Amino acid sequence: MQVKIIGAHGGVTRGYHATSILIDDKLLIDAGSAASSMDIQAQVAIESVLISHAHLDHTKDLGFLCDNCFGLRPAPFQVYTHKTVKNAIKAHLFNDVIWPDFSVLPTKNDPCIIFNEIEEEKELQLGEYTVLPIHVKHPGDAYGFVVTKGNVSIVFTQDTGPTERIWEVAKKVKNLRAIFTEVSFPNKLQNIAELSDHHTPQSMKKEIEKMPDKVPIYLGHLKPNYQEELIQEITDLKNSRLHILYADDVRFNFD
16 A cells, blocks of 8 residues: 655645645545645546545545536546534535535536545445544544555554543554654643644653554644754654655555
């Protein structure tokens, strides 16, 4: 399974792109920068989209994906997310005020995008991928995902504060190759992290104790304005399992 980090950050500025992860060039997890950081052909090739939650840094490029690929695809984008998230996107983004409602364009029977509601811990089969959505501690019915292809499984939860269930499930997953999660704020902003259900390096140190042993952990969603401070504080944890997603447009292969 190839994991490409399209956008690794919890914010947007020059050289820093919001959260989007592309698996094998066809399964997209979150759409924070999927249109702004990928060429049109790569966007057209996306087969399925998982949206973890409705926050702008995870959804803002859905509208541009539709706009860029309008009339170029043989079938609609299939988006899979919680009902709460679907309703939020429809109400606040695809509402014909902020952006056209591509779920009914060009017609209701042949739209550019279709939203599919998924349920907690009910497996979803997307071609060769099995996806298990699991609630995590973040606003708006946020999901993390366990994605399995063949004998490779990976946990993705790019927005979460200290949580429990996804790690209970992860410990039972066979052939778990990697964990992609987040550290958003430096330790001095622990209070902000707690209020917004995000991690700091010091809270991640405790969170690791809940995770499966020995599995590499990739930390993303770094806030661009605190990236250097976060890199130093994560490095100070002196944990060889930790890998910092400080750059966009990088690929990892797991087999």
